[in-house]
Amino acid sequence: MATPYLPRASQPQPSYHSFYPGDQTTSNPSAYEIQQTQQTNNYITRVRRLILALFLLFAMIISVSMIAWLMLQPRVPIFRVDSLSVSNFTLNDSQLTADFGIKFTVRNPNKRIDLTLDDFKISVSHDRNKLAEKTWNHYVSMKKMSQNGMSIELGTNSSDNCPIKRKTAIGMSREFWSKRAVNLKVKMMVWAKFEAGDWLSKQKFVEVCCNNLEVGFFTSNVTGTLIDGSNDCFARLS
Structure with a gap:
């Protein structure tokens, strides 16, 4: 009596990992790089705020001077x-x-x-x-x-x-x-x-x-x- 053919159970194929350095990328920066970026952003923000404050101070001085001269109404000698x-x-x-x-x-x-x-x-x-x-x-x-x-x-x-x-x-x-x-x-x-x-x-x-x-x-x-x-x-x- 002939033995019936039974298919072989599918075996999991082995996975192969590449050991070449260029095949893997690092997507997460290190903690030092994150800290440096935050410090740079904070410095730029402070400089912008300082420039804006100086500009507003200068504009306020000019405005106060103009208003003061209008109130004083200087007359020609x-x-x-x-x-x-x-x-x-x-x-x-x-x-x-x-x-x-x-x-x-x-x-x-x-x-x-x-x-x-x-x-x-x-x-x-x-x-x-x-x-x-x-x-x-x-x-x-x-x-x-x-x-x-x-x-x-x-x-x-x-x-x-x-x-x-x-x-x-x-x-x-x-x-x-x-x-x-x-x-x-x-x-x-x-x-x-x-x-x-x-x-x-x-x-x-x-x-x-x-x-x-x-x-x-x-x-x-x-x-x-x-x-x-x-x-x-x-x-x-x-």
């Missing part, structure tokens, strides 16, 4: 020419020789702000033509609601006098002989510092223009004085 004298007046076709003496008053109209003036640049002109110009390094400190009188001379040095065009000389000569007077203008550019307390300050240039200063030569052909007395000037910040 007031200038007035008290006298303008001309001596040694000689006028040729294209050459003017003269000494100009200017006395003026400046007043600080601010009730809460001190004022400092420095580096005056002053010129005397006829129409739009400069006759003399001078830089005056004069320091003036003015308390609230105070005023100060000053005087300056131009033309005493040859470098003060400015060359003029022949057309200007002819026009001034006609004006002089027709009414024994010339119409002059005084302009100033002044460096000003406004101070409210020890921490709040602002620096600006003040542009001053004094128009229609009529100088009469009634007692002498070479000496003239301001006819209408003192004249107020126009001033603005620039």
Whole structure:
């Protein structure tokens, strides 16, 4: 009798493991690497917070300063020419020789702000033509609601006098002989510092223009004085 065929039970196949180093990868970093990453992230976060805090502090200081200046409402100093004298007046076709003496008053109209003036640049002109110009390094400190009188001379040095065009000389000569007077203008550019307390300050240039200063030569052909007395000037910040 033949023996029936019985299939062999399936045997589990053996598993083979590779022992090559490149066949296995490590997906979990070590504890040291995790700690280093956390420290770096914390440092970056602190730096960002510090930068943001400094920016907010700077913006707050600027905002407070702007609000304070708006509340204080700083006003432009007031200038007035008290006298303008001309001596040694000689006028040729294209050459003017003269000494100009200017006395003026400046007043600080601010009730809460001190004022400092420095580096005056002053010129005397006829129409739009400069006759003399001078830089005056004069320091003036003015308390609230105070005023100060000053005087300056131009033309005493040859470098003060400015060359003029022949057309200007002819026009001034006609004006002089027709009414024994010339119409002059005084302009100033002044460096000003406004101070409210020890921490709040602002620096600006003040542009001053004094128009229609009529100088009469009634007692002498070479000496003239301001006819209408003192004249107020126009001033603005620039």
